[in-house]
Amino acid sequence: MIVCGDDALAHRIAGELAEVYRQSVVLVTPAAGGPNVSEPRVRVQHADPTPPDEPTLVEAGVRRAEALALLYEDDEVNMRAAFLARRLNPHLRLVLRMYNRNLGHRMAELLDQARGADPAEDDGGRDATTIVLSDADTAAPALAATAVVGTRKIVQADGLLLRAAERIPAGPEDAADTGLVTLALLSSTANDPAGADGSDRSGRLAPRLLPDDADVRAAAGHGTVVLEAVGHEPAVSRRRESRGASPRELLSPRVRWALAGVCAAITALAVASWLTTGDHPLHAAYLTLLDLFAIGDPAHGEPTARQVLQLLAGLLGLVLLPLLIAGALEALGAYRSAAALRRPPRGLAGHVVLLGLGRVGTRVLVQLNELGVPVVCVEDDPDARGIAHARTLRVPVVLGDVTQEGVLEAAKIHRARALLALTSADTTNLEAALYGRTLNPDLLVALRLYDDDFASTVYRTLRAAHPEALTRSRSVSTLAAPAFATAMMGRRILGAIAVERRVLVFAALDIAGLPQFEGRTVTEAFRPGAWRILALDTGSTEAPEVQDLPGSAAPPEPPGLLWDLHPGYVLRPEDRVVVAATRAGLAELLGQGPAAEPRRRGAGTQESGRSPSGEQPPQA
Numbered sequence: 001m002i003v004c005g006d007d008a009l010a011h012r013i014a015g016e017l018a019e020v021y022r023q024s025v026v027l028v029t030p031a032a033g034g035p036n037v038s039e040p041r042v043r044v045q046h047a048d049p050t051p052p053d054e055p056t057l058v059e060a061g062v063r064r065a066e067a068l069a070l071l072y073e074d075d076e077v078n079m080r081a082a083f084l085a086r087r088l089n090p091h092l093r094l095v096l097r098m099y100n101r102n103l104g105h106r107m108a109e110l111l112d113q114a115r116g117a118d119p120a121e122d123d124g125g126r127d128a129t130t131i132v133l134s135d136a137d138t139a140a141p142a143l144a145a146t147a148v149v150g151t152r153k154i155v156q157a158d159g160l161l162l163r164a165a166e167r168i169p170a171g172p173e174d175a176a177d178t179g180l181v182t183l184a185l186l187s188s189t190a191n192d193p194a195g196a197d198g199s200d201r202s203g204r205l206a207p208r209l210l211p212d213d214a215d216v217r218a219a220a221g222h223g224t225v226v227l228e229a230v231g232h233e234p235a236v237s238r239r240r241e242s243r244g245a246s247p248r249e250l251l252s253p254r255v256r257w258a259l260a261g262v263c264a265a266i267t268a269l270a271v272a273s274w275l276t277t278g279d280h281p282l283h284a285a286y287l288t289l290l291d292l293f294a295i296g297d298p299a300h301g302e303p304t305a306r307q308v309l310q311l312l313a314g315l316l317g318l319v320l321l322p323l324l325i326a327g328a329l330e331a332l333g334a335y336r337s338a339a340a341l342r343r344p345p346r347g348l349a350g351h352v353v354l355l356g357l358g359r360v361g362t363r364v365l366v367q368l369n370e371l372g373v374p375v376v377c378v379e380d381d382p383d384a385r386g387i388a389h390a391r392t393l394r395v396p397v398v399l400g401d402v403t404q405e406g407v408l409e410a411a412k413i414h415r416a417r418a419l420l421a422l423t424s425a426d427t428t429n430l431e432a433a434l435y436g437r438t439l440n441p442d443l444l445v446a447l448r449l450y451d452d453d454f455a456s457t458v459y460r461t462l463r464a465a466h467p468e469a470l471t472r473s474r475s476v477s478t479l480a481a482p483a484f485a486t487a488m489m490g491r492r493i494l495g496a497i498a499v500e501r502r503v504l505v506f507a508a509l510d511i512a513g514l515p516q517f518e519g520r521t522v523t524e525a526f527r528p529g530a531w532r533i534l535a536l537d538t539g540s541t542e543a544p545e546v547q548d549l550p551g552s553a554a555p556p557e558p559p560g561l562l563w564d565l566h567p568g569y570v571l572r573p574e575d576r577v578v579v580a581a582t583r584a585g586l587a588e589l590l591g592q593g594p595a596a597e598p599r600r601r602g603a604g605t606q607e608s609g610r611s612p613s614g615e616q617p618p619q620a
Helices: 010-020 054-060 077-089 103-114 134-146 215-219 253-279 282-292 303-337 357-372 385-391 426-439 452-465 476-488 542-549 583-589 598-600
Strands: 002-004 025-029 041-048 067-070 094-097 131-135 152-157 159-168 181-189 224-234 352-355 376-381 397-400 417-422 444-448 471-474 495-498 501-512 530-539 577-582
Touching: 002 054, 010 025, 010 041, 025 054, 025 598, 041 054, 054 077, 054 282, 054 352, 067 077, 067 476, 077 094, 077 103, 094 103, 094 452, 094 476, 103 131, 131 134, 131 385, 131 476, 134 357, 134 417, 134 444, 134 471, 159 352, 181 215, 181 495, 181 530, 215 583, 253 282, 282 303, 376 598, 385 397, 417 426, 426 444, 426 452, 444 452, 452 471, 471 476, 471 501, 476 495, 476 501, 476 583, 501 583, 530 583, 577 583
Parallel strands: 002 025, 002 067, 025 041, 067 094, 094 131, 352 376, 352 417, 376 397, 417 444, 444 471
Antiparallel strands: 152 159, 152 495, 159 224, 181 224, 495 501, 501 577, 530 577
């Protein structure tokens, strides 16, 4: 495996491939890029050219490699390197990190066509497809969910939709709500809603992924992550985002109330003229308007009531003129400011302060906007990627360095309910969290932190200083690495959800060739803490046999996902299932985990370049 990148994600994926999947990895990275990798299966090759040139890729062994991951932050750099790698090895599996999703899909089609047009010999059944992923898209749902306690976590990929919900019991005497399928037991309880998120990754306080029924019953009072539904993603028409000012923004409330009062007074004068003069109602309204705009004849010799009404209409016209000018100026200012950044409204409260509008922050902003959560963004770079999105979505933005005094106050942090610190600098995120807690002790804080040990130390410190406040820490590379690593192994996972600082992945697997599943019932195939079958893809199964399953509902038309699968259903080689798995569990299912390696050595099929493993299995 070859991994090319210049940031923490490349190092995390290289470690994931070596530790979890037991692969030999060549990490191509700049001399001063990222942390050191101590895994013996990883060979670090320092290369300054960006993108990597032909000599660099040849030295890394691209002609003999099984997969290549291009993880540079610049989409153009990844595309240029992908074309070069496809020319050097047409049968190479490519995994590209692309922020532009539309361009990425077209790139994948083009690179696959280039592979198919190559006249070289057949690749022997190897999966040499091109897979395009985005770390921002993978991590954004989990990061957005940290800002809303109890929010639903949704995984959408390839037309499939999986929805999970985080549930906290109301009291310690309440049992864990199992719902459909319990995916994880959280460290949080009714007495300790903040839990041990990030404080003890290996001890008893850590969350338990994919527990069995006995663990769920014994975990009374613990929070749970429960699977609510599995289905096909509905086709929803895209909403057009308004780029101009809304009608409510054209005029201020005071001007609107003043205009409403003037209109009410004009109506009253017209009614009074109709009642006193006996004219037709339309004629009475016409005379009132003439008097209002000072273009009517003076009421000489007219009845007294008519003269009084004319004077009142003239005075009302004097009031109407400045109101019309004020309204026109306000509307002009609103249209001019529609292209500018909004400032936080004076009475704003209960919102989320989002720090950082880079790749990840922009995706999180879109997620929060779709959830209907009010957001105020803080960014020090006026040319940041997410500024245009914030302007389009009409989200308030405060431009300034968050480490400077007064910036968080301008974002109304003292009345906010959550702070999402998502910059790429751990120290900046920590400083913003500490200052935010000073201004608002009850603030829910979610930090983007790379190092797990540093995150644990930060959590314990903030927990001791503010025991009643919620603190969460997330790592973008930790959330995204399983998707990229699994794609390099030739299987595309559907998505991942964060369970505190651990990751639970969802994958669609074929039963054929999996001894852990083939010929077993759904209950027998379940391994607590490793994997669990969630649904049967009836699109790859003959409909009559699926309809005859005992205790199972008939598949929808057209065939989709059968998520209420009977526990006694025997898995067949032609079946395709959706599973939830830990990282180590998925590696074992793919035949690359620690448990599968002794079988490969015993069968005499150990691949060259892979050292025997005497290590302990890594934590999921």
